[in-house]
Amino acid sequence: MGATDVRQSEASGKFMAQLSRATLVRLVTMAMYLKIFTSKAQTMDNPTLWLLIAGGLVVAELMTGTFYLLMLSLGATAAALMAYADGTLTWQFVTAAVVGGGAAVLWHLKKPLSNDAQDSNVHLDIGETVTVDVWDAQGHTQVKHRGAQWSAICIQGTTPEPGLHRIHEMQGNRLVLEKI
Numbered sequence: 001m002g003a004t005d006v007r008q009s010e011a012s013g014k015f016m017a018q019l020s021r022a023t024l025v026r027l028v029t030m031a032m033y034l035k036i037f038t039s040k041a042q043t044m045d046n047p048t049l050w051l052l053i054a055g056g057l058v059v060a061e062l063m064t065g066t067f068y069l070l071m072l073s074l075g076a077t078a079a080a081l082m083a084y085a086d087g088t089l090t091w092q093f094v095t096a097a098v099v100g101g102g103a104a105v106l107w108h109l110k111k112p113l114s115n116d117a118q119d120s121n122v123h124l125d126i127g128e129t130v131t132v133d134v135w136d137a138q139g140h141t142q143v144k145h146r147g148a149q150w151s152a153i154c155i156q157g158t159t160p161e162p163g164l165h166r167i168h169e170m171q172g173n174r175l176v177l178e179k180i
Contacts, residue, residue, distance in 0.1 A: 046092060050080035068104050075100020128167050129180065135160035143175065152177050 054076035061069035079096035087095070130143040132152070139160050143152050145167075152175040154160040155168050165177035 046083035046089065047080045050076050050083055050092065050096070054080065067107055071103035071107050072100040074103050125167050125175070126169060130165055130167065130175070130177065132160075132162050132165050132177065134162060141177075143177075145175070150175050154178075 054073040057069050057073035057076060061067070061073065075096040075098070078099035079092040082092045082095040125145065128145065130145050130150075130152070132141050132143055135141050135154070139154050141152050141160070142149050143165075144150075151173065152165075153171075155176055155178045158179060161179055164180045166180050167175050168178045169176045
């Protein structure tokens with residue numbers, strides 16, 4: 001043992017003597033917690049993690065009101081089943097993506113396309129009647145509806161005529177009118 005080794009061991013001995021008993025207890029406690037939380041017995045298995053993800057997606061779906069997150073939770077549940085079948089992590093992700101993504105795409109294709117411009121549940125003005133006094137050469141007019149002036153056009157395929165019209169749809173802030 002050389003002179004530097006002796007000095008280092010004396011320095012480490014002094015250091016250890018300077019450590020308080022509370023500090024040693026803290027270090028030992030931290031080492032025990034580290035061992036407990038990193039041991040195999042304390043880790044969650046993959047099916048449990050996938051089911052927690054599925055549950056989180058269901059909760060998020062309940063908060064947002066869309067069915068797309070519910071479809072993704074089906075994918076996470078399928079991945080949990082793949083994990084129970086001892087599938088590799090790669091196959092679990094592939095299963096979650098295929099089942100969840102496929103279910104979301106199928107849900108989107110199943111849902112009928114809606115034209116919000118013609119939906120009276122979205123625009124309460126649809127179905128209301130207005131009186132048109134005069135049309136200009138381009139087929140535009142101004143009508144008074146709900147106490148305000150609105151720009152309006154005639155529905156395609158008909159000739160603009162003055163008189164009573166029904167609001168057929170809305171294109172932005174323009175009314176599309178059909179003759180009654």
